[in-house]
Amino acid sequence: MTSPKHDDTVKEISQLIWQHAVDRDWDHPEPRSLAISISLEASELLEHYQWSGEPVGDKEALGEELADVLIYAFQLAHVIGVDPADIIRDKLQKAAKKYPAERFKGLSSTEKSKVWLETKIQHRENKKTL
Ligand SMILES: [Mg+2]
Numbered sequence: 001m002t003s004p005k006h007d008d009t010v011k012e013i014s015q016l017i018w019q020h021a022v023d024r025d026w027d028h029p030e031p032r033s034l035a036i037s038i039s040l041e042a043s044e045l046l047e048h049y050q051w052s053g054e055p056v057g058d059k060e061a062l063g064e065e066l067a068d069v070l071i072y073a074f075q076l077a078h079v080i081g082v083d084p085a086d087i088i089r090d091k092l093q094k095a096a097k098k099y100p101a102e103r104f105k106g107l108s109s110t111e112k113s114k115v116w117l118e119t120k121i122q123h124r125e126n127k128k129t130l
Helices: 010-023 031-047 059-080 084-098 109-129
Strands: none
Touching (some): 010 059, 010 084, 059 084
16 A cells, blocks of 8 residues: 555545535535435446456546545535544444454455355344344
8 A cells, every 4th residue: 555645634635625616616516416426436437447357547547536436425425414534434333343354354255255245144134133
């Protein structure tokens, strides 16, 4: 992993993105439009991998598509009133319970896929009994 060029906090990035929207009077987007935009930009990112595991395009091109996804995600977080850092932490905590590290660490990729599916099914069945 490369070192970041800047040391911005999540809050600073969020403010930077929102200011960009405010400066252009783009600060009243519909949540639905932002959710659609996230999916569209994710598809643009996926297009780089459409025909091969090796992406078409360089790191800069991939980074631009990933940035589009993240920018819309930050905007949606702002509009619906959730803190990106909080929801990421909360989701990782839930995922850690759902997929305990000790069940996956050290397994081959085939074994991980099998355990992942078993864990997902088990989690779904546990939710039904609650
Ligand atoms: Mg794009």
